Amino acid sequence: MNEISQKIFLYNTLTRRKEEFIPNHPPHVGMYVCGPTVYGDAHLGHARPAVTFDVIYRYLKYCGYKVRYVRNITDVGHLENDADEGEDKIQRKARLEQLEPMEIVQRYTNSYHRNMDQLNVLRPDIEPRATGHIIEQLELVKKILKNGFAYESEGSVYFDVENYNRKYPYGILSGRRLDELQAFSRELEGISEKRSPYDFALWKKAQPTHIMRWPSPWSDGFPGWHLECSAMGARYLGETFDIHGGGMDLIFPHHEAEIAQSVAANGKQPVRYWLHNNMVTINGQKMGKSLGNFITLDEIFSGNHPKLEKAYSPMNIRFFILQAHYRSTLDFSNEALQAAEKGYKRLMEAWNTLQTLTPTDESTYDANHLRNACFEAMNDDFNTPVVIAHLFEAVKTINNAKAGTEKLDATQLQILKDTFSTFLFNILGLVDEKAGDNSRLTEELIRLLIDIRLEARARKDWATSDRIRDQLKELGIQLKDGKDGTEWSYL
RNA sequence: GGUCUCGUGGCCGAGUGGCUAGGCACAGGUCUGCAAAACCUCGUACAGCGGUUCGAAUCCGCUCGAGACCUCCA
Numbered sequence: 366m367n368e369i370s371q372k373i374f375l376y377n378t379l380t381r382r383k384e385e386f387i388p389n390h391p392p393h394v395g396m397y398v399c400g401p402t403v404y405g406d407a408h409l410g411h412a413r414p415a416v417t418f419d420v421i422y423r424y425l426k427y428c429g430y431k432v433r434y435v436r437n438i439t440d441v442g443h444l445e446n447d448a449d450e451g452e453d454k455i456q457r458k459a460r461l462e463q464l465e466p467m468e469i470v471q472r473y474t475n476s477y478h479r480n481m482d483q484l485n486v487l488r489p490d491i492e493p494r495a496t497g498h499i500i501e502q503l504e505l506v507k508k509i510l511k512n513g514f515a516y517e518s519e520g521s522v523y524f525d526v527e528n529y530n531r532k533y534p535y536g537i538l539s540g541r542r543l544d545e546l547q548a549f550s551r552e553l554e555g556i557s558e559k560r561s562p563y564d565f566a567l568w569k570k571a572q573p574t575h576i577m578r579w580p581s582p583w584s585d586g587f588p589g590w591h592l593e594c595s596a597m598g599a600r601y602l603g604e605t606f607d608i609h610g611g612g613m614d615l616i617f618p619h620h621e622a623e624i625a626q627s628v629a630a631n632g633k634q635p636v637r638y639w640l641h642n643n644m645v646t647i648n649g650q651k652m653g654k655s656l657g658n659f660i661t662l663d664e665i666f667s668g669n670h671p672k673l674e675k676a677y678s679p680m681n682i683r684f685f686i687l688q689a690h691y692r693s694t695l696d697f698s699n700e701a702l703q704a705a706e707k708g709y710k711r712l713m714e715a716w717n718t719l720q721t722l723t724p725t726d727e728s729t730y731d732a733n734h735l736r737n738a739c740f741e742a743m744n745d746d747f748n749t750p751v752v753i754a755h756l757f758e759a760v761k762t763i764n765n766a767k768a769g770t771e772k773l774d775a776t777q778l779q780i781l782k783d784t785f786s787t788f789l790f791n792i793l794g795l796v797d798e799k800a801g802d803n804s805r806l807t808e809e810l811i812r813l814l815i816d817i818r819l820e821a822r823a824r825k826d827w828a829t830s831d832r833i834r835d836q837l838k839e840l841g842i843q844l845k846d847g848k849d850g851t852e853w854s855y856l
Numbered sequence: 857g858g859u860c861u862c863g864u865g866g867c868c869g870a871g872u873g874g875c876u877a878g879g880c881a882c883a884g885g886u887c888u889g890c891a892a893a894a895c896c897u898c899g900u901a902c903a904g905c906g907g908u909u910c911g912a913a914u915c916c917g918c919u920c921g922a923g924a925c926c927u928c929c930a
Contacts, residue, residue, distance in 0.1 A: 399930075410930045417930095443928075454928075536859095539925075545858055546926065563926095590928085612930030617859095619929090642930075643861090649922065653929055688879070689869060694862080694923075701868045704880035711879085714894080742870095750870050754878035764895055827889065834892085845893045848886090854893085 371428045376692060376746050378616065378639040379538055383746055386638065388607045394430045395606035396422065397598045397636075399615055400492070402439040403473035404458045407480045408659040409645045409682070409697060410612070410652050416683055416794075417642045417691040417747075418610045419486040423792050424743055435601050436489040438477075440470040440496050442577050443590040453587075456576055466577050470496075480662040483679040485794050491601050495593035499579045502588040502596045505630055506567045506581075514629035518558040520570030520584030524625060526563045533628050538639060539617035565622055567592055591622035598635060599627065609636040613643055614651075642691045647672075649696060660697070674699040677706065680798050684709040687749040687793055708757070713797045714854070715760040716785055722766055724775035730766075732773075732780035735759050739788050752788055759785070799855040811842060815851050818844075 373386040388394045398418045401411055418436075425432050442453025452460075459466045481488075495502075506522055509515045514529045515522050529535055530543045546563055570584035571577075578585045588596075598606060604627070611620065620639065627635035644651045652659045660670050668676030677685075685705035689695040735755055742751035759781065765771035773781065789795050814833050821829035834844050838856070845852045 401930075402928085408930090412930085414930050540859060541926075542859090548858070613861095614925070614929055617925055618927085644924075644930075646923080651924070651929090655927090655929060685868090693869080696868075698868080700880080704868060706880095708879045711894095748870080750879095751877070754870070757878055761896085768895070770896090822889080825889070831890085838892085843893065846888060846891090847894070848888090852894085 369429045371740055371744050373425075373428065373744050374746060375638060375640060377637075378641050379636075381540075384638070386607075388430065389605065389637065392429060392431050394425055394432045394608065395602035396425075396432055396434045396608040396610065397594065397602055397606060398434070398436045398489070398609070399594060399611035399619070400436040400438050401473075401477055402443070402454065403470050403477060404442070404455045405473060405654065406661040406663060407473075407477045408652065408654075408661045409665065410659060411477070412480070412484060412662060412682060413645050413686055413691075413695065414610065414612050414642045415481055415486045416484060416686045418640075419484075419794055420687065420749060420792065421608075421610070421640070421747055422487060422489075423794055424747065427787070427792055433491065433602065434487075434489040435491045435493065435597065437593060437597055438470075438474055438492060438494045439590070439593065440467075440474070440494050441587050441590075441593070442466060453575065453577065459576070476663070483662070483666065484683050485679070485796055487794070493597045493601065495588065495597075496577070498593065498597050498600065499588065501600050502592045503568075503581055505592060505596045505599075505626065506588075508630040509567060509626060512629055514625075515567055516560065517583055518560075520586065521558055521566055522568040522583055523559050523564040524567055524589075524622070524629070525560065526565070526625070527561050529625055529629055533625070535625055536617075536621060538621050538624055541617065541621070565589060565591060565618065567626070591619055591626060594619075595623045595626040595630070595635065598623075599631075604631045605633055605635055605637065607636075608638045608640060610640040610642070613641040614653075616641060643694045645697055646694050647697045652697065672699075674703075677702050678798055680795055681706045681709055683793075683795060684712075684753075687795075688753055690746075690748055690750055692746070708753075709795070711760060712753075712756060712789065712795075713799070715763045716789065716797065718767055719763050719778075719782055719785060722763070722773060722778060724778045725772040726774060727772055728774040728777040729772045730762055730777055730781075732759075732777045732784060736780060736784045739784060743792065749793060752793065756785065756788060811837070811853055815844065815853065819851065 369392060374383045375386050376383050398414060401407060422432055422434050440455070442455030455466045455469050459469045462469065506515065509524065510522065515524050526535055526543065535543050536546070543563065547561070566589035568581055568583055568586055568588060570586040575587070577587055579587060598609070609620070624635060646652060647658050650656065650658065660672060664670040665673065665677050665682060666679060681702065685702055686695065688705055688708070735758070738755045739752050742748040742755065762771055766773050814837065818830050818833040821833070837844060841856045843854055843856050845854065
């Protein structure tokens, strides 16, 4: 069994402090992240938590932890709002597209997976669906009812926030107090099944037209939104597990409700470390479904959206996300994306250059310093932008080594290679997008053309020389005339 | 109205008391038949005002501005 190699500090939303990460049962780590509700294409806002927690998952594993990573798929349609009226989101989409709700769920689960694969996001170890855990959810409702923290009303079951708050503080995650919440309730609906506006549904009685429904002791209906994560988290990770992640917009009410449900059922806190990624913004405003200002990942990858000047590749997006710390907002713009694209390419070119370096007898560089600095950054609440900054520093060294102004002996070269591949590929999860299609045949054909061009140039036959250069460029291949001959790369 | 973030050089974006991250753009240079690409070099910025301190982007107060959550949302 591996030793745990790093001391990691992470910011816990629950305590609002950075804390040392000490799992409940090392080396095992249980991590749960809120996945998507599958009723639409994934957008940039979905990419952020996926990439963020992917890196955390990768890093914890790298450090020697045995991680069980659970990320759910919400496939029960939940109501558009918490009022008693309203169609659920999946059913609405199903009606619009004339499909079975489960067809909607499957379609968008598939496209979500496809997008995440493109972003090189590792699949979680368990990806449970809410509809596959109705029994667990029913059991949880019963438990909460039995403990006196819920009540039945018109076939629905609601969590009794006020009663809960008498015994346990409600609002510990979001820093709210119930009386403050109640002082400014937006809710104005006259008649409600709920005793208090801040009570939330554990089980909802289905309207006659509601398609997704299951039998229960109280009614034919469906589970409340917050319930699935409590039920599935406990099912696969235990009543108290280590890390729960998600977007900051889920802190209230979703995660707050999760805590209340779990505490009401089991009498203990479900999660030790709550981690939340910040939002992707566009023109300084949150990108979100309700605002309608989102850009889907397919649109970004294809460039097919009026706000996009061009297409941006999956690695471009991944790098863009990682260049900001996960708890900062990340503002979308064409300019920022194009800057990230160039930076990403520079990094990858340096990696390729690194492979071509030959060791010198002595060394003017200490690669261990880089290595340690990168670990230090990751250990400090997964500070990927700082890791990237360190790698860029190393890019200079690599280029200087190529130019001969910096010397790397065999040992330093090896450490540098290891560090680069570890952080760039294993931990940050980037891939060299251009490397894959680099077949031997292509390689040699281009080499041949370069040689012919070289001969033409020797004859000062510029027409032939430029023709080869220009036509290759049209094929997406760029020739780079340098001091030591001509190199090439994909555009 | 409540709770809470944030405001860093042209843009993005790190940084919690002294050691001026990094990327992109700009500029200069190297290379080159021309070009492109690449590479090298280069910027003391921290919303405003006041305070604490030997010293503040970093701590405190106020002002201005932006945003998040309080309804579904990653």
